[in-house]
Amino acid sequence: MKSLARVDHAFGSHVIFDRASVDLPDRGVVALRGPNGCGKTTLLKLLGGMISTSCTEIARWRKDFTAVYLDTDFLTLDYLTVEEHLDMVRPLIGPSEMPEGDGHHLLTEQMMPTKVADLSLGQRQRLVLTVALALKNVDVLLLDEPLNGLDQQGSLVARQSMLAVGRSRLILVATHEDDHWTDYDLAVRQKDTIELRPTGARK
Ligand SMILES: Nc1ncnc2c1ncn2[C@@H]1O[C@H](COP(=O)(O)OP(=O)(O)OP(=O)(O)O)[C@@H](O)[C@H]1O
Numbered sequence: 001m002k003s004l005a006r007v008d009h010a011f012g013s014h015v016i017f018d019r020a021s022v023d024l025p026d027r028g029v030v031a032l033r034g035p036n037g038c039g040k041t042t043l044l045k046l047l048g049g050m051i052s053t054s055c056t057e058i059a060r061w062r063k064d065f066t067a068v069y070l071d072t073d074f075l076t077l078d079y080l081t082v083e084e085h086l087d088m089v090r091p092l093i094g095p096s097e098m099p100e101g102d103g104h105h106l107l108t109e110q111m112m113p114t115k116v117a118d119l120s121l122g123q124r125q126r127l128v129l130t131v132a133l134a135l136k137n138v139d140v141l142l143l144d145e146p147l148n149g150l151d152q153q154g155s156l157v158a159r160q161s162m163l164a165v166g167r168s169r170l171i172l173v174a175t176h177e178d179d180h181w182t183d184y185d186l187a188v189r190q191k192d193t194i195e196l197r198p199t200g201a202r203k
Pocket of ligand 1: 011014016034035036037038039040041042043174
């Protein structure tokens with residue numbers, strides 16, 4: 001477990017976090033929860049280095065861990081087909097197979113010749129998640145609402161893939177889903193209160 005003792009962030013005069021402490025387990029899947037505008041994306045982007053910060057706790061944490069923030073635009077080049085995209089990112093991915101859950105992959109054969117620009121939201125999420133979960137040399141994946149747009153089967157496969165990858169890495173998932181399928185919930189309650197709690201959901 002790593003604890004970031006004091007996380008502060010403001011956009012101008014709009015204070016998002018004020019001396020919040022954030023506990024992060026070493027591995028597992030963590031659902032980052034809280035109402036619209038409470039700062040979930042901001043926290044992911046701070047941890048991923050997408051927003052600059054003078055917060056020394058975060059700077060120290062980022063020295064110890066390689067963390068990557070991913071949303072639907074992650075490494076996607078619209079003019080490539082899915083197949084070409086996978087070839088492009090191949091050097092970034094480990095030797096193991098693309099993650100799968102329930103015997104299924106997130107990518108379908110039908111998607112392969114399709115240009116990234118022509119993918120539906122759910123198909124794009126499938127591509128981003130597939131690449132994200134296979135990235136090598138990354139300790140922490142910061143995923144912003146990765147299940148958005150996925151159909152029921154896609155969502156099931158994605159959850160199982162995340163839980164499988166979460167055995168060896170930390171995955172933070174900003175989500176508004178009601179069900180508690182992850183290993184932990186990390187709830188943004190107030191500007192200064194972010195609570196981590198195990199869910200006991202993993203079988
Ligand atoms: N670049 C920015 N400049 C100014 N204000 C910002 C910026 N990014 C976010 N905010 C504000 O910070 C607050 C937190 O935004 P954030 O996107 O982190 O919330 P969230 O919890 O992810 O919300 P949602 O559940 O709607 O996705 C919001 O009030 C938002 O308007």
